[in-house]
Amino acid sequence: MNWRKILLGLAEDADTYWDSVIKRVEEELMANAIYVQPYLSYGTAQAFYIRGRVLEGEKIRAATDEDTPWENLAATYHRFETDEVANAQVQITISDEVHHAVTDREGYFLAQVTPPPNFNTEAPDHPLWHEVKLSASSSAGTHLPGELLSDQTTTRVMVPPANSNFGVISDLDDTVLQTHATSLLHMARLTLFHNARTRLPFAGVAEFYQALQRGPQGKGSNPIFYVSSSPWNLYDLLFEFLEFHGIPHGPLFLRDLGLRRDLLSSAGHHSHKLAQVEHLLGVYPQLPFVLIGDSGQEDPEIYQEIVQRFPARVMAIYIRDVSLENRDSEVDSIIEAVGKTNVAMVRVPDTVAAAEHAAQSGLIDPASLPVIETGKQLDKAE
Numbered sequence: 001m002n003w004r005k006i007l008l009g010l011a012e013d014a015d016t017y018w019d020s021v022i023k024r025v026e027e028e029l030m031a032n033a034i035y036v037q038p039y040l041s042y043g044t045a046q047a048f049y050i051r052g053r054v055l056e057g058e059k060i061r062a063a064t065d066e067d068t069p070w071e072n073l074a075a076t077y078h079r080f081e082t083d084e085v086a087n088a089q090v091q092i093t094i095s096d097e098v099h100h101a102v103t104d105r106e107g108y109f110l111a112q113v114t115p116p117p118n119f120n121t122e123a124p125d126h127p128l129w130h131e132v133k134l135s136a137s138s139s140a141g142t143h144l145p146g147e148l149l150s151d152q153t154t155t156r157v158m159v160p161p162a163n164s165n166f167g168v169i170s171d172l173d174d175t176v177l178q179t180h181a182t183s184l185l186h187m188a189r190l191t192l193f194h195n196a197r198t199r200l201p202f203a204g205v206a207e208f209y210q211a212l213q214r215g216p217q218g219k220g221s222n223p224i225f226y227v228s229s230s231p232w233n234l235y236d237l238l239f240e241f242l243e244f245h246g247i248p249h250g251p252l253f254l255r256d257l258g259l260r261r262d263l264l265s266s267a268g269h270h271s272h273k274l275a276q277v278e279h280l281l282g283v284y285p286q287l288p289f290v291l292i293g294d295s296g297q298e299d300p301e302i303y304q305e306i307v308q309r310f311p312a313r314v315m316a317i318y319i320r321d322v323s324l325e326n327r328d329s330e331v332d333s334i335i336e337a338v339g340k341t342n343v344a345m346v347r348v349p350d351t352v353a354a355a356e357h358a359a360q361s362g363l364i365d366p367a368s369l370p371v372i373e374t375g376k377q378l379d380k381a382e
Helices: 001-030 069-080 184-193 205-214 232-244 269-283 299-309 325-339 351-360 366-381
Strands: 036-041 049-057 089-092 095-103 110-112 127-137 153-158 167-170 224-231 252-255 289-294 314-320 342-347
Touching: 036 127, 036 224, 036 232, 049 089, 049 127, 049 153, 069 232, 089 110, 095 110, 127 299, 153 205, 153 299, 167 205, 205 224, 205 351, 224 232, 224 269, 232 252, 269 289, 289 299, 299 325, 299 342, 314 325, 314 351, 325 342, 342 351, 351 366
Parallel strands: 036 153, 167 224, 167 289, 224 252, 289 314, 314 342
Antiparallel strands: 036 049, 049 110, 089 095, 089 127, 127 153
16 A cells, blocks of 8 residues: 555656646747737738738737736736847738748838739728738748747738728827826826726727718728827737727837837837828828827827828818817917818817717718717716
């Protein structure tokens, strides 16, 4: 009996030991794994612009309602303490066609690829979104011994149908997402200790943006783009935020904290936004746009410059009033100047006011106004 107990004990010890070895190996493999972080992309019948980033390590898990402030802080640290995979080869599969891109030194890739030959935006049932598959290897060119391969992931490319009424270009911070960008301390607390589920949208935004996407007849598929000075490191949080709150998805144009200066670059706030809006106007030369921002930073000045350069391309501008009274007078002066070009720039106190103007201007179906008002009341009650 003693020998049996000894043998059983040794077997249990061996089993525990090997379990710990396997766990350590799995953790090490996970730490060394690479993955593609896909970004919602955009395109036309002539070109798809596919974007993303290749990183090494463990993915950030989705947020939950139960996450503590310290868990949110750890996730924020994880977002900014990234291990980028430079010179990785990315395989882009659209239908049966394969394209390739190579990441830069910070792991980003931006590829302009040709859609499949049968791609047709004129079709009456043309969908707004199209699926693309992505995978990556840790080095460009031929496969090398010990090279790391990612799992295949899927992203989507937004291609506006030919019958789109207009596009929407919206800021995020203090326009869609309550950020309090005019207070660095308040903004830092929200960024560090909250997540996609605990961050709050402005009341009624989801319903208003849904109405803009549907257009004046309530049946359209107008594209929405988000241009923000937030860093790409917050992409997953912003994507989850839009999804959780029912705000229409759209490609995000964020900023890289590194040193590169291109479409994924760390330019200044003003020049970054201006460049991205101009880029979209160039990609969609036949599409007019509605611009949405806030009064807290430089959105009125940026949009005024866009109107000066492209007066026939802007249908309306909505500026959410989030600033102090002295700033309001500056914004009102810009509104007066823009008004002389026959483009309506409106400073609004809330989402319903913007929606009412949009309905009167033929941008959204007036029947959507009660839904937007209800959405505003529900959001305020939470």
